[in-house]
Amino acid sequence: MSENEVRKLILDIIHDIAPDEDLSDVKSDVRLRDQLDLDSMDFLDIVMELRKRHQIEVPEEDYMELSTLDGCVAYLSPKFA
Amino acid sequence: MRYDVVIIGAGMSGLAAGVRLAHFGKRVLIVEQHALWGGLNSFYKKGGHHFDVGLHAVTNWLAPGYRGSRIPMQRILRQLRISWEELGLEPQTRSSVWFDDARMVFTNDLAVLTQEVQRCFPDQVDGFVRLSERCAEYPEANHDTPPVSTRRVLTEYLSDSLLVDMLLCPLMFYGNAEEEDMDFEQFVILFNSIYREGFCRPRRGVRQVLDVLTDKYTELGGELRRRTPVERLVVKDGRVTEVVLGRGENVEADVVLSSAGLVETMAMRSDVDDDRFEPLAGKLAFTENIWLLDEDPKALGFEDCVTFFNRGPGFAWRSPEAPVDLSSGVICVPGNYAHAEPLDRHMVRATHLANHRVWFEWDEARYREEKGAYIQRSLATVAERGGDLSGHVTYTDGFTPRTVTQFTRHRNGAVYGSPHKVKSGCTEVENLYLCGTDQGFVGIVGAMLSGIAMANQHGLRG
Numbered sequence A: 001m002s003e004n005e006v007r008k009l010i011l012d013i014i015h016d017i018a019p020d021e022d023l024s025d026v027k028s029d030v031r032l033r034d035q036l037d038l039d040s041m042d043f044l045d046i047v048m049e050l051r052k053r054h055q056i057e058v059p060e061e062d063y064m065e066l067s068t069l070d071g072c073v074a075y076l077s078p079k080f081a
Numbered sequence B: 001m002r003y004d005v006v007i008i009g010a011g012m013s014g015l016a017a018g019v020r021l022a023h024f025g026k027r028v029l030i031v032e033q034h035a036l037w038g039g040l041n042s043f044y045k046k047g048g049h050h051f052d053v054g055l056h057a058v059t060n061w062l063a064p065g066y067r068g069s070r071i072p073m074q075r076i077l078r079q080l081r082i083s084w085e086e087l088g089l090e091p092q093t094r095s096s097v098w099f100d101d102a103r104m105v106f107t108n109d110l111a112v113l114t115q116e117v118q119r120c121f122p123d124q125v126d127g128f129v130r131l132s133e134r135c136a137e138y139p140e141a142n143h144d145t146p147p148v149s150t151r152r153v154l155t156e157y158l159s160d161s162l163l164v165d166m167l168l169c170p171l172m173f174y175g176n177a178e179e180e181d182m183d184f185e186q187f188v189i190l191f192n193s194i195y196r197e198g199f200c201r202p203r204r205g206v207r208q209v210l211d212v213l214t215d216k217y218t219e220l221g222g223e224l225r226r227r228t229p230v231e232r233l234v235v236k237d238g239r240v241t242e243v244v245l246g247r248g249e250n251v252e253a254d255v256v257l258s259s260a261g262l263v264e265t266m267a268m269r270s271d272v273d274d275d276r277f278e279p280l281a282g283k284l285a286f287t288e289n290i291w292l293l294d295e296d297p298k299a300l301g302f303e304d305c306v307t308f309f310n311r312g313p314g315f316a317w318r319s320p321e322a323p324v325d326l327s328s329g330v331i332c333v334p335g336n337y338a339h340a341e342p343l344d345r346h347m348v349r350a351t352h353l354a355n356h357r358v359w360f361e362w363d364e365a366r367y368r369e370e371k372g373a374y375i376q377r378s379l380a381t382v383a384e385r386g387g388d389l390s391g392h393v394t395y396t397d398g399f400t401p402r403t404v405t406q407f408t409r410h411r412n413g414a415v416y417g418s419p420h421k422v423k424s425g426c427t428e429v430e431n432l433y434l435c436g437t438d439q440g441f442v443g444i445v446g447a448m449l450s451g452i453a454m455a456n457q458h459g460l461r462g
Helices: A003-017 A040-054 A060-066 A069-080 B012-023 B072-080 B110-120 B122-137 B150-154 B161-173 B184-197 B206-219 B262-266 B364-384 B401-408 B443-459
Strands: B002-008 B028-031 B043-046 B049-052 B089-091 B095-099 B102-106 B200-202 B223-225 B230-236 B239-245 B250-258 B285-293 B306-310 B324-332 B346-354 B393-399 B432-434
Touching: A003 A040, A003 A069, A040 A060, A040 B072, A060 A069, B002 B012, B002 B443, B012 B028, B012 B072, B012 B206, B012 B443, B043 B206, B049 B206, B049 B393, B072 B184, B072 B443, B095 B161, B102 B110, B102 B161, B110 B122, B110 B184, B122 B184, B150 B161, B150 B184, B161 B184, B161 B306, B161 B324, B184 B443, B200 B206, B206 B223, B250 B443, B262 B432, B285 B364, B285 B401, B324 B364, B346 B364, B364 B393, B432 B443
Parallel strands: B002 B028, B002 B250, B028 B223, B095 B306, B250 B432
Antiparallel strands: B043 B049, B089 B200, B095 B102, B230 B239, B239 B250, B285 B346, B285 B393, B306 B324, B324 B346
């Protein structure tokens, strides 16, 4: 899966959790929580959606890896390989 | 048949839990003893008219495009993947608290209530502002805090007992299962829900919220069986091993989530035969009367969406000696909400505290006679806190504690359940959890939050 595809699937998940957020200009290197109105429960849901949709398990100690879009791509891409 | 989770009760909490669990692929069965869903926030048809059960207001109004710290309605929408538009909520115009010596209006802007406190109780306004700041900064509900007396905490902020009673009145009516006082954490939740965020109403009433939940639940593959009471929860070695349904069918579940109430759920257990839970049953019951009118209530003097009133000295929040306590109550005019288009009928509803025993003791004839008489007395009371409806009534209906128990099986008709709340949802039985009224949250929003929280903690964890 290409980096762009990983990026898109993360944004798709965020859109489903927070449809009122504008995702047209999300910066890749800025923490998602700093540019979007997401809190810890929303974040937990991103992890749960990854498991549900893509059968990817993200253990709690790795949550920090998902804090930015770049982080998501780096962490998740190998798991899709 | 085996399920991941069996949920007892298709009310707001059970349905919200069901949606959340089914969304994440759990195999869920909701069983509801009644023919209709909605529980304490249900609906019915009588005399050709559709009615909601007791929906005066949805609390926790969320304005479209809201930005700011997370508020409960947003939490519900996100956790259940519901869009703001689907719920179709429209805000209140105004409501008021009306006691003999003062009347304060409140809206969905806390500044209005602050001005009213300033106007009616000038020497109390600083304390009120400090109190509302404390409520705003209060940390999220903590399951482990022991109850704290609200009346005692309020003495740190307010010295006028009339103002204390006036502020408490709507909060008591909107969700306090305890007589006289309430837990301060509950006070904070209700203060923010009612005074800070405020009231709203779905245009189509409670059905609109229920339709969103049931549609979502069934689309996700959740199963809902109506007219299916739970006969017994078979408990072996501290676990529910089987759920025996009223139609003689047995199902198995890893987790059982019950919205039936603490006492009511414990009575389903096969392993306990004592009545030690009975004293925990709630005592705050209500009668509610509904009048359909041939005239807009506004033209008859009803300006509020909701009026919380009290007559005479002191505000008594307890099960009355009399069948109905007409000295206080809630008057609701659904048509006064800021609905984009006017509703297709005129309605006024009035709710009063009712004795939690006497309505169950009368025979059918006496029951009907008393119910009719109290509807008339309620109408006379309402005339003093709004206007005279008597020449305009085209249809009347009412319900009593007995009606509530008949349809919801909640003991004593106590719609806010037991004063003993189980905030963790945990019971003595390992895989049996409570949600809804007796888990600690009430009202439509509170019930949905309860279902979501209990689904997360006990159904989705691990």
